Amino acid sequence: MTTENHNMPPKVLMVDGMALLFRAFYATSYGGYIMKTKAGVPTNAVFGFVKYFWDAVQRFKPSHVVCCWDMGSKTFRSEQFSDYKANRVDCPEELIPQFDLVKEMTASFGVVNIGVPGFEADDCIGTLAKLYGEEAQVYILTGDHDMLQLVSDTVHVVIMKKGQGNYAVYTPKTLLEEKQLTPQQIIDLKGLMGDTADNYPGVKGIGEKTALKLLIEYGSVDGILENMAQLPKGVRSKIEAQLDMLHLSRSLATICLEAPVACALESCFWEMDRQTVLSKFEELEFKGLDRLIG
Structure with a gap:
């Protein structure tokens, strides 16, 4: 023993x-x-x-x-x-x-x-x-x-x-069981939806539900960006309009x-x-x- x-x-x-x-x-x-x-x-x-x-x-x-x-x-x-x-x-x-x-x-x-x-x-x-x-x-x-x-x-x-x-x-x-996410995807989730406590916006108009759905489907922010053509028009236009803020928010979340x-x-x-x-x-x-x- x-x-x-x-x-x-x-x-x-x-x-x-x-x-x-x-x-x-x-x-x-x-x-x-x-x-x-x-x-x-x-x-x-x-x-x-x-x-x-x-x-x-x-x-x-x-x-x-x-x-x-x-x-x-x-x-x-x-x-x-x-x-x-x-x-x-x-x-x-x-x-x-x-x-x-x-x-x-x-x-x-x-x-x-x-x-x-x-x-x-x-x-x-x-x-x-x-x-x-x-x-x-x-x-x-x-x-x-x-x-x-x-x-x-x-x-x-x-x-x-x-x-x-x-x-x-x-x-x-x-x-993975509770949040359907990997540790790396936690960062991408924050990049997309922002963080009100830390005061960075992510992509305005994309909340947790949409962000989660996108990540489960495409794996990462990079995966989402590679498949922009497949995204619903509304989601795509929000991401395109706020691409810089998406990258910045992801960086702030890391x-x-x-x-x-x-x-x-x-x-x-x-x-x-x-x-x-x-x-x-x-x-x-x-x-x-x-x-x-x-």
């Missing part, structure tokens, strides 16, 4: 930090009450983050953990398309001081925080998942369906669903797998020092979480 365990590949949990933090903030502040320390520092998002994070660690039992973060709003995508994410509302005031706090919190768990200016957390996750996937099983914890393009035989995308501890784990097989990020797998080994975590809980006046980590 021990030899079998010894031969098991490492299991890496890659956490999309912003996805968890924002989810935790809104889940704990919708009633209008925001948890704060005696000194008035808001901590609700960090508190919720710890619960989500710990739940995932218990569920997936990783041997290695790493957490990736966005590093400001300007990225290479905003240079390609100035309206990229331009529709985002300002970050809630109570969340701003928690960006640094949450990184201190993850660091107290012994987790490496990673972020590269000019790139999104997705790009860091994609680049490292590709690297780690060569020798480990990778689980990407996020709420972002764009990440499904990263699914492979060794990379699983774990989408957090409503309610804590509720996950959809995607492999190439489950992705997670970069060559981000300038380096983090050796060995440095992400999961080894929590309970005392360090507890003293951070005490500093942030977190009640009840000490019982959580046993």
